[in-house]
Amino acid sequence: MTYLGEDIRKLGFGLMRLPKRDGEIDIEQTKAMVDVFMAEGMTYFDTAYGYDNGKSEEAAKIALVDRYPRDSFQLATKLPAWAGAKSAEEARQMFWTSLERTGAGYFDFFLLHNLGDDRTKCFDDYDIWTFLETQKSKGLIKHLGFSFHDKAAVLDNLLTKHPEMEFVQLQINYADWESYAIESRKCYEVARKHGKPIIIMEPVKGGLLASLPKGIDNYFLEYAPTASVASWAVRFAASLESIITVLSGMSSIEQMQDNLSYMKSFKPLVHDERQIIEKVQKELDKIDSIPCTDCQYCMKDCPEGIPIPKIFDAVNLYYIYDDLSTAKRKYGFATYNSSLASQCIACGQCETACPQHIQIIEALKQSAVLLET
Template identity: 60%
Template sequence: MDYLGKNIRKLGFGLMRLPIIEKEIDLAQTKEMVDLFMAKGSTYFDTAYGYINGKSEEAIKTALVDRYPRESFQLATKLPAWAAATAKDAKEMLHTSLRRTGAGYFDYYLMHNVSESRKKVFDDFGIWDYMLELKEKGLARHIGFSYHDKADLLDRILTEHPETEFVQLQINYADWESESVQSRQCYEVALNHNKPIIIMEPVKGGVLSNPADSVRKIFEEADPKASLASWAIRFAASLDNVITVLSGMSTSQQMKDNLSYMEDFRPLSLEEKAVIVRAREALRAIPSIPCTSCAYCVKGCPQQIHIPVFLDALNRNMIFGDLQGAKRTYQIALMLGSTKPSACIACGNCEDVCPQQIHIIDTLKDAAALSE
């Protein structure tokens, strides 16, 4: 199959979770990880303007750009226009990223997290045209965007902007049939628009490397020698039209494990795909809150509580035992403007419109108890 980036190795190095020592990036270990990665022929590195408060971009200059020929790797970063006060400030982010990385240009340059709530900023600031200008100037060789939203919006964006060369999507076996994440549906939209895909969150923030016992048992019985993370990453990498699968590695050991099965990548067999299906069914069997993120509850909330996000946080803890991830989700909701769940006044507006008939008032009390 012929598509952009088809010759790039299927394992990409995500630079959001670099090793940290006393609140600073461990540059020695980061260099070791870069060296291991490059030695095995993997060449795609993904960072962003805001990762680790900009220190990720600075670290990759030291660990990669200053130590390897520029044409020997691909470097991607992202522009979060929604974090800027003006269009001028947003466009200046590109030059800040170039200065931090010393890269000269970016092989893949992305608008960061184009979603329903943030799309207007990219439109109003003229970022779509700006991306084309950067490509014409050679500062961005390929342009696209990362995405965490519903499939119908993705279809609309790709219809409006056929100049998009690729999309970066959250895809993993746990979210494949999720009504809130819509991994499969978003993937199929990208295929329908003939857009190659970069996959992020293949291990769902790390939780699929340590899943529930019922899931672990399925994988270990199928192949006791394979790491649990390997099943998740190989699932993503086995999909068609995928440029690379980003793994946010934090240790040299994680790098070695990923390279052990991705150096000579072998797509999942039919038997292995059946194992993935059984694991997904085991996950779905774990009790959870049946929220589909339709957001009907949010529209009528007088306290402006972003209810589905807090229910997602509870599910993250219930299904995966990921308390820290649940608390991060909670904090992200507050950062994006939600009121705390403890502000609920039990008016019942949310429960009146919930298609899943969730007892939202009681559930918000659980969310408050979990993280406040």
């Protein structure tokens, strides 16, 4: 039995981290990357209304849409109704703006962007679901789905309410496979239960799995000395069933050539390779970090409404991967429209409720020092 996107090659070009020159997208290098990608038979391109303040969509037009027959590639973009839209009209205008920026005529895959937490409410309040279904009926969208950042139970509820969604885009990588905060495996299994094919984002966890800490990458290098560390992460994701494609945000020809070296003739992981990834997962778990299981008991009576588990997830990126810039970006996302760690009033309610007996007050102080300065 076939599924939507089965015939699409399993490496997608994510246009979120395009090469820059003097602070602007390097269009000529982007064109070169598009040419290399297309020459190898790869055809899926992913952008979004908000990527690089809309310049990613504009780059897609110049480097791809204006230079290749429209039926030779698939273009996906996303509508973030929660990002500044103050009315249904403003949210809907995002669709028309994306259509104009890209010049695509229609979108092969269109996504409600970043559902989960309180962000989903905007799509409900503005009835973006019905609006996009209408555009699909007009032929402006071929396939409609959504990207998602939340727990598996929330995903299950969304797919139950919206069976018309044809696919989902999920954060899946081997480091987050059993993560309490991300629930990659559980979300994947929910999508499979509902019969929805999956587009995978963040297979290399924002680049963190391309350079592992404390020599853990030796497990990979000893088995396959010539294979990049990042290749293990991409192949892990692509080896799952019912995958439309695996997105990689590539910023250089070198990154693209590495990805193409193993994805143009993609071979799923074999048993020995899976065992090596399991060893790496266990080594990552051993690194000291805040032992938060994201049960969220700490938040139930927090007078400041601080998103404690999400803050600790951001801090742990620094503790485990020693990547402060990524941790700060994650922290900014975690506290978007929420209280900061520094706003803790040390009431102690969270520590009383925490089953892991984490010294939350002190951990929040350290989080503020690390991520707010």
